[in-house]
Amino acid sequence: MSELNVGVIGCGNISTTYFELASLFKGYQFKACADLNHANAEASAATYGLTAMSVDDLLASQDIDVIVNLTIPDSHNEISTRILEAGKHVYSEKPLALNTDEARALAALAQQKGLSVGCAPDTFFGGTHQLARKLVDDGAIGTITSGTCHVMSHGMEDWHPNPDFFFQPGAGPVLDLGPYYIAALVNLIGPVKRVGALTSMAEKERMILNGDRHGEMVPVDTPTTIHALLEFHTGATVTLSASWDVWSHEHNNIELYGTEGTLYVPDPNFFAGDLRIARKNSDTESVAPIDHPFDVINEAKDDEKRANYRGAGLADMAMAIHDKRDFRCSIDRAAHALDVMMSILESGETGQFVTINTACTRPDALGADAAMSLLRDKPVSVV
Numbered sequence: 039m040s041e042l043n044v045g046v047i048g049c050g051n052i053s054t055t056y057f058e059l060a061s062l063f064k065g066y067q068f069k070a071c072a073d074l075n076h077a078n079a080e081a082s083a084a085t086y087g088l089t090a091m092s093v094d095d096l097l098a099s100q101d102i103d104v105i106v107n108l109t110i111p112d113s114h115n116e117i118s119t120r121i122l123e124a125g126k127h128v129y130s131e132k133p134l135a136l137n138t139d140e141a142r143a144l145a146a147l148a149q150q151k152g153l154s155v156g157c158a159p160d161t162f163f164g165g166t167h168q169l170a171r172k173l174v175d176d177g178a179i180g181t182i183t184s185g186t187c188h189v190m191s192h193g194m195e196d197w198h199p200n201p202d203f204f205f206q207p208g209a210g211p212v213l214d215l216g217p218y219y220i221a222a223l224v225n226l227i228g229p230v231k232r233v234g235a236l237t238s239m240a241e242k243e244r245m246i247l248n249g250d251r252h253g254e255m256v257p258v259d260t261p262t263t264i265h266a267l268l269e270f271h272t273g274a275t276v277t278l279s280a281s282w283d284v285w286s287h288e289h290n291n292i293e294l295y296g297t298e299g300t301l302y303v304p305d306p307n308f309f310a311g312d313l314r315i316a317r318k319n320s321d322t323e324s325v326a327p328i329d330h331p332f333d334v335i336n337e338a339k340d341d342e343k344r345a346n347y348r349g350a351g352l353a354d355m356a357m358a359i360h361d362k363r364d365f366r367c368s369i370d371r372a373a374h375a376l377d378v379m380m381s382i383l384e385s386g387e388t389g390q391f392v393t394i395n396t397a398c399t400r401p402d403a404l405g406a407d408a409a410m411s412l413l414r415d416k417p418v419s420v421v
Contacts, residue, residue: 042127042356045070045096047117048108049078052131056106057086059349062336064414065356066104072096097124104129106352111208115140118155122147127359129156129352132217134372136208137380138396141373148369154359157372159218160351162225163404164309165333169325170301171403174226178315180298182227185276188289189215189307193282195256199249202256204282210260211280212379215307219278220375222292222306223268227276228400230378231269232393237261237386240283266382278382310335310345330406334417343421353412354404366401374398 044066046053053071060068070089073079083090096102097120105121107114107130115135121128122144134157135141148155161167174182189211194201203209224230239262243255263281270276279289292303298318304311310333316322327333337346351367358365374396381392402408410416 042066042103042359043069043101044104044106044352045072045091045099045102046082046106046108047072047093047096047121048110049073049082050108053082053108055346055348056108056352057082059346062347062414062417063349063353063412065353065360065412070096070099070102097121097126102126104352104356107131110203111213112136112203112206115144118144119147122151122153122155125151125153127154127156127355129355129367130158130372132158132372132375133208133213133379134369134376138373138377141369141376141396145369145373154355154365155369155372156351156355156365156367157369158348158351158367159221159306160348160354160367161218161306161309162222162401163332163347163350163354163366163409164345165328165330165406165409166304166310166313167222167225167306168330168332168404168409169328170303170313171225172328173301173315173325174294175403178299178317179294179296179301182272182274182294182296184274185292185294186289187219187223187276187278187292188287189219189291190279190281190284190287190289192285193244193262195244195246197248199246199251201244201246205244205256205258205260205262207260210262210264211282212261212264212266212382216278216280216379216382217375218306219280219292220378221371222303223270223276224371224374224398225401226294226303227270227272227274229271229374229398230394231271232391233266233268233378233381233385234391235264235266235382235385237264237383239263261383261386264382264386266385268378308344309333309347328406331409331413331417332404334419335421336417336419338420350409350412357412364402366404368398368401370396370398371401
């Protein structure tokens with residue numbers, strides 16, 4: 039198959055991950071990049087052998103098939119809309135948009151234009167998460183009846199030099215980190231039926247604790263602690279706690295409770311981790327990993343070694359466009375995740391349960407062979 043030519047709008051921190059990992063995947067190749075600060079685009083172009091363009095020129099380019107939207111969250115809808123209007127497919131960083139009306143408009147425009155829209159995260163493609171999916175599908179813990187999710191820390195101002203947007207509408211711990219958890223839960227359980235939540239914020243201002251702006255205060259205009267209850271169409275109920283007001287905790291990232299046992303799923307922000315299971319009337323034990331390419335430790339940075347295959351969702355979308363099939367990071371799943379997250383925030387404001395109005399299906403499982411079909415070569419471990 040001929041590969042799709044890809045451009046990028048937004049050459050910030052996350053763009054380096056996409057550029058550095060692109061050579062792993064089939065189906066697409068990066069050709070150009072743009073940023074409102076043209077110097078950023080020129081720096082990325084020089085580093086990765088791309089053409090630096092203005093945003094308008096990239097949108098107008100006849101050589102570009104797909105544009106990856108890596109702008110800040112409150113620009114996602116505007117830029118994705120412009121990309122579709124320019125006749126190009128879109129792959130966006132999360133969240134898809136800032137409200138469900140924007141998501142519906144994007145879906146309608148894409149359908150009208152005959153174009154595809156995909157959206158991160160793709161970390162649930164990881165070998166560990168696909169092994170968890172296989173165990174669920176095989177009935178290893180019976181029927182999932184309930185569960186818990188915890189994603190809690192003290193906040194982005196501890197490490198990010200410009201954390202302002204994290205504390206504004208469109209971000210916060212639910213919209214920034216929630217997509218990983220919602221995607222993982224939809225992969226394992228399916229779509230959500232309704233939600234209820236309590237939300238709060240510990241501080242109205244945060245002090246930046248690193249970089250050139252150390253000591254500067256930034257305003258907080260979105261909840262920073264959220265305790266939510268998710269009811270799934272299967273009947274399962276899961277508690278989700280997301281907070282940037284916690285100094286320390288000992289909760290597991292995801293625990294799923296079934297009629298035949300418990301599954302302990304690692305952090306869905308990453309592709310791999312220690313998957314554990316406690317079967318009925320037995321002790322907890324680690325599950326032996328399967329031979330899955332997205333479980334291979336391929337990256338060593340800052341004394342940390344991990345499996346990192348961000349861009350796999352873009353590869354799956356590129357191959358799906360060619361094969362005329364569904365892809366796993368589809369707009370209906372991204373819109374559903376957004377609906378769940380926005381409904382959590384709405385419930386926190388109103389004190390009422392909120393019914394989810396969007397629908398989606400569980401994505402197809404991604405076994406080892408399907409994952410290899412997205413790669414140019416078998417990954418090499420750095421361990």
